[in-house]
Amino acid sequence: MSLREDNEEGRDLKKPFLHTGSWYRMSGRQSSVFGSTQAIRDSSISVFACVLIVALGPIQFGFTAGYTSPTQSAIINDLGLSVSEFSLFGSLSNVGAMVGAIASGQIAEYIGRKGSLMIASIPNIIGWLAISFAKDSSFLYMGRLLEGFGVGIISYTVPVYIAEISPPNLRGGLVSVNQLSVTIGIMLAYLLGIFVEWRILAIIGILPCTILIPALFFIPESPRWLAKMGMTEEFETSLQVLRGFDTDISVEVNEIKRAVASTNTRITVRFADLKQRRYWLPLMIGIGLLILQQLSGINGVLFYSSTIFRNAGISSSDAATFGVGAVQVLATSLTLWLADKSGRRLLLIVSATGMSFSLLVVAITFYIKASISETSSLYGILSTLSLVGVVAMVIAFSLGMGAMPWIIMSEVPFLWFYILGFYSQSIGICSNNDTCDNLMGKTVISRDDVLPF
Structure with a gap:
């Protein structure tokens, strides 16, 4: 039946x-x-309800990214850390995320998207507990690594799950919720960091994953x-x-x-095969955009925004940091509307151009400020200009480089998993009368839908 x-x-x-x-x-x-x-x-369960539930994962991601900014001075003073030791603490989340990202494909393949998110939630909870009870740098480092590992799995699994459950006409906007949730998590870390001390803030960081685990039982698997x-x-x-x-x-x-039937044959790609356009093009697009996203310098700005504003001469650096977080949320919300209307390429071009110009403004203002007196009127103007530059960079990042790589990652076939010898899942499905291309024996969304370049 x-x-x-x-x-x-x-x-x-x-x-x-x-x-x-x-x-x-x-x-x-x-x-x-x-x-x-x-x-x-x-x-029925709405797709929107499912997206809101799994969005707790990227909120956790954002909270991890934003945690170091409002807590830097307090952690350094309480635990007697040097600036370099705290910098290592902040960076270890990226190290853990690299490990988690490598493992995420296999985990999501064998235990499903929901299972992957449950797995990712556990090290996040343990990591926050380790940080909150830390008496020295070793617990801080261990906790940050565990958080990063969980975030690495979350950063892959959530956009994939959203892309797989979304109708084609809503996919771009819904996948952008991933980046919006990250910015909300960052903003919450900035805001709460003004009012609570760093150990309490770490305890609060447990909440997204603690809520996510039971909530996953009430939504369908991909x-x-x-x-x-x-x-x-x-x-x-x-x-x-x-x-x-x-x-x-x-x-x-x-x-x-039909799409699943087309993936029944296991295919392993040799490195020599990357000379073929059908292999290197999606590989270059998928990995290249994510690399550019990270090389844009956004993590440095978000991790240490309070310090940047303090060095720029902004008296209320914590308030300015929260303002940046709020602006990022608003800009990313705009991206939800633009994602399926303006095309991925246009948003990426606008975003990259805006980031380049704003970073140039910030660099010039800091360079000039180093050679003038703090009592001069020009110093105050440059301080304001540096604040505007940072805000402009965050807005430009949110409009394109923040969300678009995750959307494209969820739409372009995951070629790099073949290179690693893994068996990749089919992400795209031809809808209506779209013309399907066949890549590596896989049915994918038509090129006009997936790669609107």
């Missing part, structure tokens, strides 16, 4: 708990015990991952829940099945 026929005869959706959640497994008799559960089942694992019935149930119980999903089911 098909899923749709089963729905029409009573909607008795009983599926494995770990794959597709819990509440919509219940039959009509069972759900009556739980009051409003039946009404929730009838209206339909495409379930289909690839051969769980056909569970995959159809998950998709039906995401699209609504009254929606005909037969066309999308067939599209996903």
